[in-house]
Amino acid sequence: MKKVILVLVDGLNYETAQHRMPVLLHMTEHGKAKLHKVIAELPTMSRPLYETVLTGQAPCEHGVLTNNVERLSRCPNLFSHVKAQGGCTAAAAYYWVSELYVRAPFRYDEDRFHDDPDGNLMHGIFYWEDEYPDSHLYADANGLIQKYHPDFALVHPMGVDNAGHDSGCDSARYRNAVQDSDQGLARFLPKWLDAGYTVVVTADHGINPDHGHGGNLPCEREVPLFVLGAEENWPETFSQLEVANRVLELMELPPLSRG
Numbered sequence: 061m062k063k064v065i066l067v068l069v070d071g072l073n074y075e076t077a078q079h080r081m082p083v084l085l086h087m088t089e090h091g092k093a094k095l096h097k098v099i100a101e102l103p104t105m106s107r108p109l110y111e112t113v114l115t116g117q118a119p120c121e122h123g124v125l126t127n128n129v130e131r132l133s134r135c136p137n138l139f140s141h142v143k144a145q146g147g148c149t150a151a152a153a154y155y156w157v158s159e160l161y162v163r164a165p166f167r168y169d170e171d172r173f174h175d176d177p178d179g180n181l182m183h184g185i186f187y188w189e190d191e192y193p194d195s196h197l198y199a200d201a202n203g204l205i206q207k208y209h210p211d212f213a214l215v216h217p218m219g220v221d222n223a224g225h226d227s228g229c230d231s232a233r234y235r236n237a238v239q240d241s242d243q244g245l246a247r248f249l250p251k252w253l254d255a256g257y258t259v260v261v262t263a264d265h266g267i268n269p270d271h272g273h274g275g276n277l278p279c280e281r282e283v284p285l286f287v288l289g290a291e292e293n294w295p296e297t298f299s300q301l302e303v304a305n306r307v308l309e310l311m312e313l314p315p316l317s318r319g
Contacts, residue, residue, distance in 0.1 A: 061142075061145060061146075061147055061211055061311045061312055061313055062256075062258065062290075062310060062311050062312050063209075063210070063211050063212070063255075063256060063257045063258070063311070064211075064212055064213075064257065064258045064259075064260060064307055064310050064311050065201075065205070065212075065213045065215060065252055065257045065258070065259045065260070066113075066138075066212070066213070066214050066215065066260050066262070066307055067215045067216075067217075067245065067259065067260065067261040067262070068110070068113060068153075068214060068215070068216045068262060068263060068264060069217055069220055069238075069241055069261065069262070069263045070106060070154070070216065070217065070218045070220060070221035070263065070264055071218075071220045071221025071222075071223075071224045071225075071263065071264070071265065071266065071267050071273065072220050072221075072238060072241075072262075072263035072266065072283060072284065073229060073263070073265075073266025073267060073279045073280070073282060073283060074097050074098075074266065074278075074282040074283055074284045075266075075278075075279060075282070076229065076234065076235060076238050076266075077095075077238065077263075077283075077284035078095075078284070079235075080235050080236075080238040080239045080242070081238060081239065081241075081242040081284075082239065082242060083242050083243065083245070083246040083249070084242055084245075084261060084286050084288075087286075087288060088286065092288060093286050093287060093288040094286070094287050094292065094294075095284060095285070095286050096284070096285040096286075096287070096294055096295070096296060096297065096298065097282055097283075097284065097285070097296065097297040097298075098262060098263075098282075098283050098284070098285045098297075098298060098299070098300050098303065099281055099282060099297065099298070099299055099300060100112075100263075100264065100265050100266075100280070100281045100282070100283055100300045101118055101119060101299075101300050101301065102119070102275075102276060102281070103119065103125065103126070103274050103275075104264075104265035104266070104273045104274050104275060104276075104280040104281055105126065105127050105265070105273065105274050106127055106154075106156065106221070106264055106265070107124055107126070107127045107129060107156050107160070108122075108124045108125055108126065108127070108129075109264035109265055109300070110156060110157060110160060110216075110264060111124045111133060111135070111137075111160060112300055112301065112303075113262070113264060113300065113303050113304065114133075114137045114138045114139070114160075114161075114214070114304060115133065115135040115136065115137045115138075115304060115316065116301055116302070116303070116304035116305055116315075116316050117135055117301070118301060121135075122134065122135045124160075127156075130159055130164050130165055131159070131164050132159070132160060132161070132163065132164055133160045133161055136316050136317065137161065137180070137304075137316075138212055138214075138304055138307060138308070138316075139151075139161050139180040139181040139212070139214075140180040141308065141313065141316055142211055142212040142311070142313070143179075143180045143182070145313050145314075147210075147211035147212060147311075148182055148183075148208060148209065148210040148211050148212075149180065149181050149182050149183070149210055149211070149212050149213070150181070150182060150183040150184060150204045150205070150208055150210035150212075150213045150214070151181055151183075151184045151185075151186075151204075151213065151214040151215075151216070152184070152185045152186075152197055152198075152200040152201035152204055152213075152214070152215055152216065153184070153185075153186060153187075153214055153215070153216035154186065154187060154188070154216055154218055155171070155186045155187065155188045157181075157184075157186065157214065157216060158171055158174065158181075158184060158186045161180060161181040162174055162176075162179065162181055162184065166186070166188070168188065171186060172185065172186055172187070173185060174186065182208070182210070183204055183207075183208045183210065184204070185200040185201075185203070185204060187200075187218075190218050190221070190222040190225075191219075191222055192218060192219075193219060193244075194217035194218070194219040194220075194237075194240060194241045194244045194245075195240075195244040195247075197215070197216070197217045197218070197219075197244075198215065198217065198244045198245055198247065198248055199248075201213065201215040201248070202248045202251070202252075205252065205255075205257075209255075211311070212307075212311065217241055217244070219237050219240065219241055220234070220237045220238050220241055220263075220267075221267065222237070223236075223237035224237075224266075224267030224271065224272075224273070225267070225271050225272065226271065227271065228267065228268070228269045228270060228271045229266065229267040229268060229269055229279050230269050234267060245261070249288070252289075253288060253289045256289075257289060258287065258288065258289040258290040258310045258311075259286075259287075259288045259289055260285065260286070260287055260288075260307060260310070261284070261285070261286040261288070262283060262284060262285040262286070262303065263283035263284065264283070265280055265281070265283065266278075266279045266280045266281065266282060266283055267279065267280070268280050283300075285303070287310070290310050292306075292309075292310070294306065304316055
């Protein structure tokens, strides 16, 4: 199988990504990346859409309809699928990812660092403060990638979403947080590409001007998806329900079943 790093930038909407991610846009201008628009599922909330991105199922199918659903995933997902194909998995992510794919509830005194070669999500570093810097999260992810060389890794920074909740999507703070996350990713992106990874950068949802998300506005539902390090001929715009199987396509693995 081929290796993929999926970067899920929490709260990043498409419009802001078009203007304030200069490194990824530079790579796109020079033919080193392709940018697509993804239409997120409703409700545009974090925990339901983590599960959608990682399973390919709609919230009404996987059952995680609100951020308050605190339980393990009940669906085949990218971690379990890659593990079943003999691959190694890892994640540097917000603790809700641990609650979906490791155990729930999250135990702050035990679950920050995770190492279970027999699990579906084998290696992890999890954080629980929304203010946790994206620069630190990217460094956490790089440490996992350098140590374990996973076939599939999830990288999940929260700084953009945190800025959006504080100031809204039409604020300088939100726009600057997007650019800061782009700069943090740029520190490690060449290393990951040189190691043979395809890097996919997308988001769960965007942010609205009212400092939130959850609804049907374009700024909440339209998110970017950049592909770096692989050739693909995907449509310019597609559903978030397709993301998981498009990642598996890049890995040259069979698709997840939605049945």
